[in-house]
Amino acid sequence: xxxxxxxxxxxxxxxxxxxxxxxxxxxxxxxxxxxxxxxxxxxxxxxxxxxxxxxxxxxxxxxxxxxxxxxxxxxxxxxxxxxxxxxxxxxxxxxxxxxxxxxxxxxxxxxxxxxxxxxxxxxxxxxxxxxxxxxxxxxxxxxxxxxxxxxxxxxxxxxxxxxxxxxxxxxxxxxxxxxxxxxxxxxxxxxxxxxxxxxxxxxxxxxxxxxxxxxxxxxxxxxxxxxxxxxxxxxxxxxxxxxxxxxxxxxxxxxxxxxxxxxxxxxxxxxxxxxxxxxxxxxxxxxxxxxxxxxxxxxxxxxxxxxxx
Ligand SMILES: [Zn+2]
Numbered sequence: 001x002x003x004x005x006x007x008x009x010x011x012x013x014x015x016x017x018x019x020x021x022x023x024x025x026x027x028x029x030x031x032x033x034x035x036x037x038x039x040x041x042x043x044x045x046x047x048x049x050x051x052x053x054x055x056x057x058x059x060x061x062x063x064x065x066x067x068x069x070x071x072x073x074x075x076x077x078x079x080x081x082x083x084x085x086x087x088x089x090x091x092x093x094x095x096x097x098x099x100x101x102x103x104x105x106x107x108x109x110x111x112x113x114x115x116x117x118x119x120x121x122x123x124x125x126x127x128x129x130x131x132x133x134x135x136x137x138x139x140x141x142x143x144x145x146x147x148x149x150x151x152x153x154x155x156x157x158x159x160x161x162x163x164x165x166x167x168x169x170x171x172x173x174x175x176x177x178x179x180x181x182x183x184x185x186x187x188x189x190x191x192x193x194x195x196x197x198x199x200x201x202x203x204x205x206x207x208x209x210x211x212x213x214x215x216x217x218x219x220x221x222x223x224x225x226x227x228x229x230x231x232x233x234x235x236x237x238x239x240x241x242x243x244x245x246x247x248x249x250x251x252x253x254x255x256x257x258x259x260x261x262x263x264x265x266x267x268x269x270x271x272x273x274x275x276x277x278x279x280x281x282x283x284x285x286x287x288x289x290x291x292x293x294x295x296x297x298x299x300x301x302x303x304x305x306x307x308x309x
Pocket of ligand 1: 029030093097135136137
């Protein structure tokens with residue numbers, strides 16, 4: 001009897017331990033970055049990094065990037081390398097990355113379908129499905145009519161809309177990072193890279209606290225970033241830091257098993273905000289939380305300054 005009780009207590013503790021396990025999945029948009037690929041002498045630096053880290057990740061593809069440089073065949077091979085990687089799940093991110101709210105339903109759907117050609121071909125070759133769809137700019141439409149229309153279409157095509165909980169404006173950090181690298185200001189670039197790591201960790205912690213406050217527990221987070229130079233150089237450090245903070249790096253599929261993702265998206269505007277905000281009932285509640293987010297004004301200012309010069 002004592003032994004039985006002990007086993008019960010032990011399994012309960014184990015369950016609690018598992019339930020408390022913090023986890024996050026890595027999702028990468030705008031794959032493949034063919035411009036950078038060419039610049040790097042046709043070495044897929046980010047893909048190689050992820051391979052070496054041996055963590056699962058999910059990619060969202062824009063096939064028009066194949067034609068962005070003249071090395072079309074090599075670019076196709078690059079896309080194939082991403083898709084065939086064991087640890088990669090794949091998603092459609094449209095062909096040419098338009099804004100749905102501006103593009104309109106018909107033309108947007110055409111772009112989604114155009115974005116499936118090579119991806120489906122390679123996916124079939126490596127026995128993978130193409131289940132996920134992520135909106136460019138996470139723009140799901142300008143009003144509830146556009147939202148409903150595209151949701152129904154995606155459902156009819158068996159696509160799952162890819163959500164995220166955390167992003168850290170990596171594209172903005174990358175823009176400033178690139179600027180310094182192109183100018184040969186390596187130390188400045190390095191400082192931006194370090195700032196990107198710090199702000200990303202701060203944002204993960206912020207959303208962690210937010211979910212604990214809203215849901216009373218840690219949820220399975222999804223991090224959104226891009227196929228760019230700053231991630232090729234710093235995503236490794238971010239993943240190390242996340243592990244140090246007791247995060248398990250899980251697959252996107254695993255993240256989606258968290259029941260929070262079954263909630264309804266109440267946000268009928270075009271802005272690409274975190275799903276944690278979309279699930280809130282009122283705009284007041286969203287704004288209240290947004291005001292508490294870690295400050296990104298330093299990088300925003302640097303970005304603006306470069307644009308203006
Ligand atoms: Zn994108």
